[in-house]
Amino acid sequence: MLVAGAGPAGLLVAAELALAGVEVAVVDAAPRRSSHPRGFTLSARSLELLDRRGLAERFLAEGPVVPYGMFLPGVFLDLSAMDTDHPYTLGIAQNRVEELLEEWLAELGVRVRWGSEVVDFTQDDDGVDVVVGEDCWRVSYLVGCDGSRSTVRKRAGIAFPGVDATSYGLVADVEADFDALATGEVFVLPRPGYVRIVLEEPEPRSGPVELEYVQELLNARLGRVVPLGKPLWLSRFSDAARQAERYVHGRVILAGDAAHVHPPAGAVGVNVALADAMNLGWKLAATVSGRAPAGLLQTYHDERHPVGARVLRTTRAQSLLGREDLAPVRDLVAELNGKQLAELVTGLDTWYDPRIPGDHPLLGRLAPNLPVVVDGRPTTVSELLRPGRPVLLPDLGGVLIRPDGHVAWVADPATLTAALETWTGP
Numbered sequence: 408m409l410v411a412g413a414g415p416a417g418l419l420v421a422a423e424l425a426l427a428g429v430e431v432a433v434v435d436a437a438p439r440r441s442s443h444p445r446g447f448t449l450s451a452r453s454l455e456l457l458d459r460r461g462l463a464e465r466f467l468a469e470g471p472v473v474p475y476g477m478f479l480p481g482v483f484l485d486l487s488a489m490d491t492d493h494p495y496t497l498g499i500a501q502n503r504v505e506e507l508l509e510e511w512l513a514e515l516g517v518r519v520r521w522g523s524e525v526v527d528f529t530q531d532d533d534g535v536d537v538v539v540g541e542d543c544w545r546v547s548y549l550v551g552c553d554g555s556r557s558t559v560r561k562r563a564g565i566a567f568p569g570v571d572a573t574s575y576g577l578v579a580d581v582e583a584d585f586d587a588l589a590t591g592e593v594f595v596l597p598r599p600g601y602v603r604i605v606l607e608e609p610e611p612r613s614g615p616v617e618l619e620y621v622q623e624l625l626n627a628r629l630g631r632v633v634p635l636g637k638p639l640w641l642s643r644f645s646d647a648a649r650q651a652e653r654y655v656h657g658r659v660i661l662a663g664d665a666a667h668v669h670p671p672a673g674a675v676g677v678n679v680a681l682a683d684a685m686n687l688g689w690k691l692a693a694t695v696s697g698r699a700p701a702g703l704l705q706t707y708h709d710e711r712h713p714v715g716a717r718v719l720r721t722t723r724a725q726s727l728l729g730r731e732d733l734a735p736v737r738d739l740v741a742e743l744n745g746k747q748l749a750e751l752v753t754g755l756d757t758w759y760d761p762r763i764p765g766d767h768p769l770l771g772r773l774a775p776n777l778p779v780v781v782d783g784r785p786t787t788v789s790e791l792l793r794p795g796r797p798v799l800l801p802d803l804g805g806v807l808i809r810p811d812g813h814v815a816w817v818a819d820p821a822t823l824t825a826a827l828e829t830w831t832g833p
Contacts, residue, residue: 408695409434409537409546411525411559415501416663416680417552418508418519423688425515426460426795429695432546433517434539436524436553440509443580443640444500447596450476450678451486452754454493455773456685459792459812463493465507470499476752479672479728481591482741484749491755492776501677525549525558530658547695548658550687552680557665563656569649569668569719574726575608576644579621582636592629601639608643616641646670646726648719654708662687667715672725675752679718682754686711689795689810693832700832710759721752759813763826767817774808788812797831 408424410417413435424431449457449466457463472495475483486494509519528537528549535549551559560567585602588595596603606624618638626632650667654660663680687707693699728737740748750756758771769775776789779800788808791798797815798808807816807826816826 408432408548408550408691409525409535409539409544410550410552411435412552412554412663412665413437413440413505413509413519413521414552414554414663414680415504415508415677416665416684417550418505418512419681419684420550420552420662420688420691421517422460422508422512422515423684423795424692424695425512425517427689427692427696429692431517432520432544433512434520434523434525436522438522440505440521441502444502446501446674446677447498448476448674448677449497449499449504450675450753450755451489451491451493451495452757452773453678453681454497455491455755455776456681456812458492458776458789459685460795461790461793462507462511465511466497466499466504469503469507470497472497476749477674478740478744478748478752479725479737482737482744484744484752486749486753488746489749489753489755490775504677525551525553527562528559528659535658548660548691550691551659551661551665552663552684553665555664555668557661559659560651560661560665563659565656565659565661566652567649568652570647570723572611572645572647574646575611577604577606577608577616577621577624578640578642578644579604579606579616579618579635579638580640581618581621581638584633587633588629590629593625611645612643616643644671646723648723650712650715650719654712655705660687660691660704660707666711667719669719669722670726672722672729675718675722675754678754679715682714682757683711685811686759692795698832700828700830703830703832706759706762714754714757761815761826762829763816763822765817765819765822767814769806769814769817772814773812774806774814777803779803 408431410421410433413433421431421433454463474487474495476496478484523539526538528535534545534547537544551557553559580601580603583602585597594605622635648669651661654666662683690703690707694704761770774788776787778787795810800806805818809815815830
């Protein structure tokens, strides 16, 4: 198995495979991990998923938790009423999320091969021949987690339709006086030793971002001069939204930004990538090991493609609501936002088709982390899921939980065999 890309999606997919005993290699074209974080938040759903592998406490130890999430600048979601063990947002830099996942992957016996780029590949019915640098590898499957400009997606010929950008912006991590900037005229985020400034760009430009240009835009926006010091990271973004036509193409699979790009509103990118990986990992492991029921791997596309489309729709709506002429609509959203909107934005309302009859409210949902007793020992649903295998709990009225924590069957004896054959094999 080969995973291209050592971001959140690639690391978690690889860890899920290693946890299941599948031999996997992870390569990344970069010489080392970037020290500049692109995002700063983990959502409640991400923490729930990490908790299903016993990892949540590692992440919670890193940063502050706040009982709200930003839907739009000035519009915050109250997360306290959500149905979760983690009704908050965790403030943690993306590069630190990646470091913690890489540490866990190393504990499972896999190390990232930095400076190793997938440049081409061909696939057949039995595997994939991959050119990595100057070497050629033969692998059973290739997982492309190599970002929005994914080489794997392009070489596989997978279409990437969507909406072109209509607005543009800059992100500047620089040394500056936060108090002088925190007046509501620009979006500014304090960080240890620097500030992150987000500015609209009046027209699309290409090439590197220069500090002088950022200073010029900032001056125009503020109507005064707040000097910017040493730049740590300068980058562009847009509201373009695109999604891979298919996530599974023979023995080539896409996850994370390789499968979808969307406006940065809500800072959900890392969280969607982790959810992709958690859905894919156990299915791919079962397929490689020869114990998967027919069609199991295809359910990754069937389940995550609609979720990705919903993320694109939601983030585009958030981006549009940031326009000044839509301020009345934005104000209305601020008044009406509640539990339903919070669970939509954080992904807690994610539902996967259980593919068996039934109308129990838990079917297809993430199983709550209930306390249970197994062989006389108190434990929890999350603890039982740590090995990454399906869990059957007859004492809870009969519940079958998939390795990713979603409920596949509840209570009905007539459909248990069908559920087992659908999700765990004959």
